[in-house]
Amino acid sequence: xxxxxxxxxxxxxxxxxxxxxxxxxxxxxxxxxxxxxxxxxxxxxxxxxxxxxxxxxxxxxxxxxxxxxxxxxxxxxxxxxxxxxxxxxxxxxxxxxxxxxxxxxxxxxxxxxxxxxxxxxxxxxxxxxxxxxxxxxxxxxxxxxxxxxxxxxxxxxxxxxxxxxxxxxxxxxxxxxxxxxxxxxxxxxxxxxxxxxxxxxxxxxxxxxxxxxxxxxxxxxxxxxxxxxxxxxxxxxxxxxxxxxxxxxxxxxxxxxxxxxxxxxxxxxxxxxxxxxxxxxxxxxxxxxxxxxxxxxxxxxxxxxxxxxxxxxxxxxxxxxxxxxxxxxx
Amino acid sequence: xxxxxxxxxxxxxxxxxxxxxxxxxxxxxxxxxxxxxxxxxxxxxxxxxxxxxxxxxxxxxxxxxxxxxxxxxxxxxxxxxxxxxxxxxxxxxxxxxxxxxxxxxxxxxxxxxxxxxxxxxxxxxxxxxxxxxxxxxxxxxxxxxxxxxxxxxxxxxxxxxxxxxxxxxxxxxxxxxxxxxxxxxxxxxxxxxxxxxxxxxxxxxxxxxxxxxxxxxxxxxxxxxxxxxxxxxxxxxxxxxxxxxxxxxxxxxxxxxxxxxxxxxxxxxxxxxxxxxxx
Numbered sequence: 001x002x003x004x005x006x007x008x009x010x011x012x013x014x015x016x017x018x019x020x021x022x023x024x025x026x027x028x029x030x031x032x033x034x035x036x037x038x039x040x041x042x043x044x045x046x047x048x049x050x051x052x053x054x055x056x057x058x059x060x061x062x063x064x065x066x067x068x069x070x071x072x073x074x075x076x077x078x079x080x081x082x083x084x085x086x087x088x089x090x091x092x093x094x095x096x097x098x099x100x101x102x103x104x105x106x107x108x109x110x111x112x113x114x115x116x117x118x119x120x121x122x123x124x125x126x127x128x129x130x131x132x133x134x135x136x137x138x139x140x141x142x143x144x145x146x147x148x149x150x151x152x153x154x155x156x157x158x159x160x161x162x163x164x165x166x167x168x169x170x171x172x173x174x175x176x177x178x179x180x181x182x183x184x185x186x187x188x189x190x191x192x193x194x195x196x197x198x199x200x201x202x203x204x205x206x207x208x209x210x211x212x213x214x215x216x217x218x219x220x221x222x223x224x225x226x227x228x229x230x231x232x233x234x235x236x237x238x239x240x241x242x243x244x245x246x247x248x249x250x251x252x253x254x255x256x257x258x259x260x261x262x263x264x265x266x267x268x269x270x271x272x273x274x275x276x277x278x279x280x281x282x283x284x285x286x287x288x289x290x291x292x293x294x295x296x297x298x299x300x301x302x303x304x305x306x307x308x309x310x311x312x313x314x315x316x317x318x319x320x321x322x323x324x325x326x327x328x329x330x
Numbered sequence: 331x332x333x334x335x336x337x338x339x340x341x342x343x344x345x346x347x348x349x350x351x352x353x354x355x356x357x358x359x360x361x362x363x364x365x366x367x368x369x370x371x372x373x374x375x376x377x378x379x380x381x382x383x384x385x386x387x388x389x390x391x392x393x394x395x396x397x398x399x400x401x402x403x404x405x406x407x408x409x410x411x412x413x414x415x416x417x418x419x420x421x422x423x424x425x426x427x428x429x430x431x432x433x434x435x436x437x438x439x440x441x442x443x444x445x446x447x448x449x450x451x452x453x454x455x456x457x458x459x460x461x462x463x464x465x466x467x468x469x470x471x472x473x474x475x476x477x478x479x480x481x482x483x484x485x486x487x488x489x490x491x492x493x494x495x496x497x498x499x500x501x502x503x504x505x506x507x508x509x510x511x512x513x514x515x516x517x518x519x520x521x522x523x524x525x526x527x528x529x530x531x532x533x534x535x536x537x538x539x540x541x542x543x544x545x546x547x548x549x550x551x552x553x554x555x556x557x558x559x560x561x562x563x564x565x566x567x568x569x570x571x572x573x574x575x576x577x578x579x580x581x582x583x584x585x586x587x588x589x590x591x592x593x594x595x596x597x598x599x600x601x602x603x604x605x606x607x608x609x
Contacts, residue, residue, distance in 0.1 A: 035514055036427035040435065043420035043485060050482040051442045054453035061453060073463075074456050124348060127341045130333070138345060140593055145352055147592035149543040151560045152581035156355040159362065159574050167358055170374035201351065209599075233337045255443075262446040265545040283448045287546070296452050303449040310444055 062301040068294035077297070084301035095289070099302060101277065102285040106261060109196060109281060114256045116200045118249070121207025126241055129215055139212075146205035154269035157198045161185035161270075186271060191279040199266055203259070207252060214248030215241070250321045254314065261310065282306060363579035370574040385579035389566075392576055397555075398562035399584065405473055405558060406541035409480035413488055413537045414530060416481070421492035422518050426504065436493070439486045447546050454479065455550060471553040479547050484537035491536075495529030496522060532599040535592060542588050559584045 061074065062084050070077035090096035124142060128135055145153060160167040162185075169182040185194040218241065226236050264283035267275045275284050286306070290299030362370050363385055365378045389395050423429070424436055458470035469475035499522060507517040523530065548560040563584070566577045592599070 033429065036423040036429040036432075039419040039423035042416045043439070043489060044435070046416060046478075046482050046485060047439060047442065050454065050479060051445070051450065052438075054450045054457060055445065057453040057457065058449050061456075071456065071459065074460065120348065123344060127345060138349065140596065141349060141352060143593065143596055144356060144589065147539070147589045147596075148585050149539075149559070149588060151543065151545055151563055152359075152585045153355060155563060155577055155581055156359045159577065160355065160358055162574075165370060165372060165374055165574070167354075167374045174373065201355070233333045258444045262444075262448075264447055265543070268545055268549070283446055283546075286446075286448045287451070290452060291550075296456070299448075299452055303446065303452070306446055307449055310446070314444060 058300045059304055061296060062304045064297050066295065066297035066300070071294070071296070074296075080297055084297045085305070087298055088301050088305060095298065098280075098289070099282075099285065102280045102282050105192070105278065105280055106282040109192065109199070109279070110257060110260045112196055113199045113203060113260045114253060116196075117203040117207045117256055117260075118253060120200065120204040121209075121252075122211050122245070124204075124208045125211035125215055126237055128212070129241075142208055143205050145202050146209070150202065150265040151269045153202060154198055154266055157194075157201070158186065158270050161194045187276045189278045191271065191276040195267060195270060195275075195279040195281075198270060199260065199263065202266065203256065207256065210248060210252045211245060214245050218244045254317055257317075258310065258314070359578050359582055359585075362575055363582050365575050367571075367573060367575055370578075371571070385573075385575040386583070388573075389576045389580045389583065392573060393562055393565035393580075395559075395562065395580055395583075398557055398559045401473065401552075401556055402542060402558040402560070402584070405476050405480060406538050408473075408477045409484070409541045410534050410537040412477070413481040413484045414534050417485055417488035417492050417533060418518075418523065418530065420489045421496055422522060424489070424493045425496035426501075426514075436490075439489055443486045451546060451550060454547075458551065470551060471556060473556050476547065476551055476556065476558070479551065480541040480544060481537075483544070484533075484540045488533040488537060491533055492526065492529055495526050499525045528598040531595055535595050535599055539588055539592065 063080060063082070064070075064074070064077040065080040065083070066074055066077045087093070087095050088099055091100050128139055159165075163169060163182050166185070168185060172178045173182045183190055185191060222240050222244075223236055226240055231239065262283055263281060264287065267279060267281045267284045268287075271279065271284075274288050275281065282302075286299055286302045289302070290296055361376075361378055364381050364383070366380055366382050366384065369375065369379045420439075424432060455470070458475050462468050462470050469478070503521045503525065504517045507521045508514075512520055543560070544558075545560045548558045552558060552561060563577065563580055566573045566580065
């Protein structure tokens with residue numbers, strides 16, 4: 001992450017350390033100091049308006065009894081204290097149990113999806129590193145799932161997973177003769193696999209793009225040196241390509257994790273407003289339970305719990321990876 | 331250096347399978363969009379029983395697809411133009427100035443990327459409804475409300491990517507512009523923006539795609555007249571039947587502009603990603 005940023009820092013340090021060197025632009029005059037804030041102002045206002053204020057409001061809402069009667073004036077809703085939270089984590093009652101089930105499903109789903117996306121993306125990027133005939137076409141083709149609008153792509157998958165007129169059952173049941181009756185894919189336990197397939201199909205090109213970009217920073221002469229030492233292609237991939245991707249992978253895995261964990265679009269388009277229990281991802285679950293019961297207080301409490309979990313995981317992950325980086329550098 | 335046969339064969343098999351996986355829905359989309367309704371309602375056939383362009387005619391009448399298309403186009407374009415403009419200024423400030431709060435801002439902006447959309451949805455929904463009640467400005471259900479929302483979706487990523495891109499432009503260029511009498515803003519427009527054009531294009535493509543493909547906010551925050559494609563496409567499912575051939579034709583029609591734009595500009599996106607994201 002910092003390869004190009006490092007020289008910039010040091011260059012700046014040098015410039016500041018040498019008196020009479022090139023003047024540091026930010027120190028000359030009031031106008032110059034105000035300028036960066038002026039430039040940031042629009043972004044700051046928008047971020048405040050659409051991200052930070054709603055987030056604080058969401059936290060506030062989670063302590064209120066915000067039912068449909070108070071939607072017109074949410075500040076008039078009575079305080080609920082921690083009630084919304086206790087309801088959300090009461091795993092013996094239906095609401096809490098459903099949330100827990102959805103959370104566990106989301107964790108399993110995210111692990112599987114991120115692993116597969118990473119695997120396919122990395123393999124494709126490594127295989128397309130060398131030039132060969134058709135490489136350019138494949139590179140473009142592989143970006144198609146990324147470029148297609150989510151709803152168009154997922155609705156097509158929904159069609160393919162139809163029980164009676166879908167391609168999947170046609171191939172599995174009619175052509176390969178698997179199973180006695182055609183399976184349901186969009187309801188029941190199989191829906192997990194249907195969702196995973198769609199998610200991987202949609203998600204792996206991002207890994208592919210990122211890894212491809214990362215591979216451009218691997219110096220060519222490292223491969224040449226390895227080849228001179230007698231290392232074959234497989235050995236080079238294992239000992240040069242994969243280790244050089246470590247920092248790229250650290251970011252990639254985190255981003256994939258956050259996107260997949262928060263994914264709403266895929267299950268929403270694939271299943272409609274309510275997903276089957278086996279594929280009930282947490283974003284859709286919170287949406288569905290909020291808008292079905294119009295109890296925004298509980299919905300907000302669930303969102304805050306989700307946010308806390310994501311913060312915890314991300315924080316832990318960043319700590320682990322940066323410490324690992326320092327250890328390997330030092 | 332010649333690669334061993336094991337490598338070549340693994341590569342060949344892997345890439346063939348992956349291409350099949352990638353293209354399967356594309357084939358289904360294209361072939362089903364050319365089938366008569368009787369064909370898509372029954373058992374799936376790899377080869378259409380009869381080719382027809384009828385679905386491409388009917389899609390415009392079954393649902394007001396043209397209206398949805400215009401809504402999506404207006405919302406996505408406005409959100410793209412605004413977010414790119416705002417991001418260029420912000421990224422310039424972060425890249426070229428060392429001011430108090432620089433890191434805090436950069437980290438805060440980036441971390442909003444990790445928050446689940448659902449966390450903003452409920453409060454934003456209430457904020458828009460309440461602003462409407464208090465001032466009569468109809469943000470909820472309006473294009474403007476959706477534009478405002480979408481423009482901040484792509485903003486963190488745009489700022490992040492452009493900052494990286496601007497960092498890769500040598501400072502000597504700014505200095506030269508200043509020697510020639512440009513102010514900081516003049517330097518931004520005359521030097522940085524032209525030099526960073528690929529990055530800016532990449533960010534614009536990303537912003538447009540984000541807005542064009544968004545489902546969650548579109549399905550809550552639009553009404554009959556402002557509905558976007560993301561919601562409108564669900565209209566082909568009636569109580570008795572789903573017009574799958576029309577769904578596929580409509581999906582294809584709404585995908586072509588973004589896919590074509592993306593594939594044309596993808597080398598900029600890859601370049602932008604290299605400079606901005608992977609450092």
